[in-house]
Amino acid sequence: MDALENLALESLVITRRLRVPLDAPAGAVAGWGETAARQLDTALLSVGFKCSAALLARLAGLPGETVVDIGVRVLAAVRRLTGDHVQHNAYFIDFPANVPDTVEFWAGLLREALLDPVAAARVRPPVLDLLSLPGYGRYRHTYAELLAAHAELIPLAGDRVTVLEPGGSLESEARGLYVSLAGSEVPLAAEDLAVLRSLASSCAEQPEHVPVRENRAVVNEARLAAGLPLLVDTVTDVLRLACGCSGGDVTLASPTRFRSFRRAERRALLAALDGLPPVKHGDVPRHREQWKRLGERLHPHEFPQFPRAVQVFEVARGVRSAAGLDSRVEAALSAGRTADAVELLETSPGALLRRIDHLLRTGSSASAVLDAAERAAGRASGRVLLSLREHLQNRLAPAAAGRVFVNRYGRAWAAPDDRAPLGGEAPARMLAVLDEEIARRLPDPGELTVDPDVLDVALPLSGKGVVPGLGMLPRGSLSPVDGELLRFFVHWRQTERRTDYDLSALMLDASYGDPAHISWTNYANDFAQYSGDLTDAAEGATEFVDIRLSEATRPIVVPQVNIYAGEPFDEAAEAFFGFMTRGAGQEGRPFEPRTVRMKSDLRGSGRIALPLVFLRGDDGAWRAKWLHLYLKGNPGFNQVEGNRVTTSLLVRSIVERDHLRVRYLADLLRTKAASTGQTASTGRATYIGLEAPADLPPGSRVYTAGTLHELIPA
Incomplete structure (x- = not known):
């Protein structure tokens, strides 16, 4: 390097x-x-x-x-x-002090415009664009002037210190x-x-073992370049690899324009396809057009020594038929042959367990379905077992807000839950099977130490919606919010076009109703304050919202970032969100890095970002619940007032969902240690926490916020 x-x-x-x-x-x-x-x-x-x-x-x-x-x-x-690598200026130089009333602010700008002959010529009825008033949306002071207007930060013991x-x-x-x-x-x-x-x-x-197929495609790129054997067990593994080598999408969510492959690369890809049995060809029709385009680059007929590879492209062109597992299962279920569907699914344990809810609702023998599921549990991945465990515990106590669906990009939508309940003893039996199998796969922890702060962190069953950053936790995690003042912020810098992001907050009562908001259309209420609207970010722009937690009259606060105009999150030169907490009397700049509790980049195809929600519990303590959601929104002019119904429904669906947390695996590890007699005398130790302490014994297994995915059993 x-x-x-x-x-x-x-x-x-x-x-x-x-x-x-x-x-x-x-x-x-x-x-x-x-x-x-x-x-x-x-x-x-x-x-x-x-x-x-x-x-x-x-x-x-x-x-x-x-x-x-x-x-x-x-x-x-x-x-x-x-986020301290940029200068965080604020629209109002004294923020959070001396921020004017919203109407007073607009009236002042209009008065300034009318007193300026050049500007007054542009201010004509019947239509008045307030956003075009001179002086609006751009800093009216330098960063140095902002620093001069604020006292030094008063350090407190509760400030974040990361070791x-x-x-x-x-x-x-x-x-x-x-x-x-x-x-x-x-x-x-x-x-x-x-x-x-x-x-x-x-x-x-x-x-030699890469369990997630998208990760495997990336590793296979290096193996192909080094001339090592490829890790493939399905034809789709080869397609993902070809996409990755062409600079495309290994998730196959978007089409790839394949490059020309060298002869040695074509031989390696075709050899990998030829090594798979024809029963695997049923996966080809799912990505038929991509396979056709790949065949044009690989020229399989130039390699007669790989006849089964040729068959793959014949299936893609429709010359040869190959029914996939899903189509055969659906055909059996449509004909009422549930037993046949279960028999087919037993060849793919993960697919069987993912369909267990549906199979139990088909009216077939629950005992036969559960027997098959019990046999499949020992062969399915740990992630599938944990996902099914979370699914079933939510089916036993469904959320009032209904079901929530989140795709790989963090885009979410909610729908009523109209599924028939799972009756009888089936859910309890299935939960017992899952608990036993998950516990069997966990390692003996030896002396186990678990930081109480990590118990309410959700298990990372997928990392796709979570952008790495400071203090980031999986969707559904709960973390305490200490401090009397909560301040969240967004910073962005445009690449080419004028870009206007709006930081806002939706406030709701305990029943997710009675909405109020803070945004550029409403600067303040009794307990919250907005730093001012910026509409251009050629040199970077930052907006803040302050929440005085002890004075908050609504227990649910939902920060959001709306794209009003300009570049999407993933096209901007830079875009990130975060929050800070401070003591009531703690002065300092609007942005103080030692008070930042969380910071992460914004990305995704949505036009509205919902990073997390702040909740006040019955005990009066505030907590953050992590959302990592994006709404589609409108092409432009998104405002908090326009999405409050959708936002309220989605937030409620996530908040009321019973996520599987670290507490669950910690309890299983404790039980396993007690049953196997593993104690400190074995010389092994396991620590699970948000950060690792300094006094751990040498050789300890350590799981922290950045490595929680390693807790998921194989």
């Missing part, structure tokens, strides 16, 4: 693992490394980070110049992680991250897939 790749990789390890890659020390070094390490620790505190004792000791043994170079890179990485630990060499840290992502039992976010691709090209060791 060249120097630039090394720098990018080092930043990746720091931000994803909170570890600083360090080469093994060559011995004691005379110099000022200890002084430089202390200076770095002080600088890190200003952005809410600090060095662990072990990291300080490692840095102290290095030359001072080396520590300074490392410190510059570490600071740059963590500042970007918190950085020492790591191994950059090569070993990269390999560990690669193995973790490649071996993930859950689909990865698009950002993680990109990381996996960059690591696969530089890590010499290639894993």
